[in-house]
Amino acid sequence: MIEVKTAEQLKLMRRAGLVVAEGLEAMTAAVAAGVTTGEIDAIGREVIARHGARSNFLNYGAEYGVGFPGVACISVNEELVHGIPGDRPLEPGDVVSIDYGAIVDGWHADAARTLVVGEGSAEDLDLIDTAREALWEGIAAMRPGGRVSDVSKAIEKAIRRRGRYGILREFTGHGIGSEMHMRPDVPNYHTLGRQVPLQVGMALAIEPMITLGSHKTVELEDEWTIVSRDGSRGAHWENTVAITESGLWVLTEFDGGAARLGDAFGPLAD
Template sequence: MGLFDRGIQIKTPDQIAKMRVAGLLVGETLELLRASVRAGISTGELDAIAEDNIRSGGGLPSFQGYGQPPFPASICASVNDEVVHGIPGDRVLADGDVISIDCGAIVDGWHGDAAITVAVGEVPADARALMEVTEGAMWAGFAAARLGGRVSDISHAVEQHVRSRGSYGILEDYTGHGIGTEMHQPPNVPNYGKPGRGAKLELGLALAVEPMVTLGSKHTLVAEDDWTIVTSDESWSAHFEHTFTLTERGPWVLTALDGGESALAELGVPFGGR
């Protein structure tokens, strides 16, 4: 078990290595789902693909049975104006949709958590730009992380990236989070704010960074299923997430198949992986 400092779980190197195993399973599952997304497939079919891959890889789906009411699926599948926590089912994807797929897995008691937003065929130009801005904001957050820094350094970098690229809504009620032996742990990682605040970034801390950005308002509603979060103005949204940690060398993205090395190199950031 990792040690807890003020409620924050600090992992040993061996425990981070176990999180990397869970993270790779999540990353591999999301790449399989990315390749499976097409017009005519249902979100329930995507969920079945994810569950099979997670269990075949020696993991357990993190999301199944989580929360109240218990979440009934292995992934969150959120389409168009659904931001996060969409429940997979009979909905069939159509050309021009965008779908956020959030996936979590537990291996040997340790969690990995990541999300992607995928275009279904040809999508509107503003939706494509929204996806690029949201994913870029996530990587800007990783690039801003330094040992000895603060969690809000990540938050500030995410917000600045989004704000510099247009008039978008950044969700404030839903945030990234610490992660380890539970899927959601302190500290929260907001997607906005001033730098230099919050918990210290230190060795053994693992965080899930997940910008949620819309083409319109930052305000949301909870759907009748008590899970799906939708934009209040029906504007489309995008959501990207990775779990990462910091080593002495730099960020190591535990749910990226290459550890984040290629994306960090494009930003001129040293890769902290092994």
């Protein structure tokens, strides 16, 4: 079953989304040469604690083996997703992806941002911009009466238009709400059979994940960190987005997505 939320439930998700937006703003502002990934994670912990929220990342997966030890996945360069924060200091030119979530009154939100430490190469900046633009084109394709495959197709088209990037296949966007990862999966490339209909009350985490090289990945011995098999750098952008009666509401952006969505912007009144 696909979880369809009430207006009140989406408002609770918005509260979680604003915690995520604040945490990501604080963590990305702290990214600098010499700062460790663990220090960045600590900033995310403080934001969650200050709002009386809970982390949906911390100890995730513990029932299956190794629980995730941070409140944020912080992935550097060839680390594409699920990087474990620790004592690694960032260096000039590093590409850093921060994936972060929060729970408020049992409702989840999840988002990710990628940036460069200091001055980045044109290639790295284009990579990051491509993932960000694919995110927004995917969001714009979320229309009641449409299908998840429309979102996947829009993301892939946006990426292919910008260059020859690897699109991760084992990792996708997802439904989100009373749990962090729910049906439906939202691939970042068009596939046959992804015909789940979109409707008011659905919420999706849209998250393009791309590399400068191959889409093939390897899991490290820590049982979490995913790196590119060919060593190429990656970028990851994500937002939690709800479909409301009046349009689209990006729950993990301070402005709800108003600046990017135009007439498609449709928040719920408080």
